[in-house]
Amino acid sequence: MKKIVLIFGLxxxxxxxxxxxxxxxxxxxxxxxxxxxxxxxxxxxVVFSIIFFGIRNYRNKRLEGQITFGRAFKxxxxxxxxxxxxxxxxxxxxxxxxxxxxxxxxxxxVLKNCTASDLPAKTAQMAEFKEMYKNPAFVVLITYSxxxxxxxxxxLVSALILKNKTxxx
Numbered sequence: 117m118k119k120i121v122l123i124f125g126l127x128x129x130x131x132x133x134x135x136x137x138x139x140x141x142x143x144x145x146x147x148x149x150x151x152x153x154x155x156x157x158x159x160x161x162v163v164f165s166i167i168f169f170g171i172r173n174y175r176n177k178r179l180e181g182q183i184t185f186g187r188a189f190k191x192x193x194x195x196x197x198x199x200x201x202x203x204x205x206x207x208x209x210x211x212x213x214x215x216x217x218x219x220x221x222x223x224x225x226v227l228k229n230c231t232a233s234d235l236p237a238k239t240a241q242m243a244e245f246k247e248m249y250k251n252p253a254f255v256v257l258i259t260y261s262x263x264x265x266x267x268x269x270x271x272l273v274s275a276l277i278l279k280n281k282t283x284x285x
Contacts, residue, residue, distance in 0.1 A: 117174060121194045124170030128195065129202020131163050132263060136207060144221045160263060164199070164270040167192045171271075171278050185279040192271025200264040207259050208252075219246045 171191050175183040183191075211218055223242040230238045248254045 117178065117191060117194075120170055120174045120178070121191065121198055124166055124173075124195045125198025126202060128163055128166050128199030128267075129206075131166075132160075132199060132203040133206040135159060135163070136203060137210060140210065140215065140218065143225050144215055144218060157266065160266040161270060164196060164267045165274075167195045167267065167270050168274040168278070170195045171274050175278055175280065181280065183278060183280060185275050188275035188278050189271055192274050193268055196264060196267025196271050200260055200267055203263050204256055204259045208255065211255070219249050 171183070171188050174191050175181060175188065179187075215221070223246065226242060227235065227238060249258075
């Protein structure tokens, strides 16, 4: 199981990180970037759907076609955790080494896309976020919270679909 978890987790982590670096670069360069949360979460679900294939691979090649819900979910959750950990590590290196002023660029992008009535509240919210982002533990937690819940949801659905206690002959 370890090999499958690492392979599929690293694939997911690499794709997530490449996407994140692209988005961060667009925001950082200020090229009229407008984020779309729906598109972002759909992209996460699509990338994390690789978990399904990891669980299926494990079930079919290592467990002779049999897997319980618990084992399937554990495998999927571990794949999601490995992928999310790669994403967090890449973000930490990128943020601290290459774009330490990213929060300022992100704030400018958010405020530029705000309506005039929302501006004071959003300005205060972004100032609070910038203060919290000074704590590396917060950076790790908030970065995990961006992707890991989606990965766990996909692992849950995949485990429900792939569970199979008996071999069909």
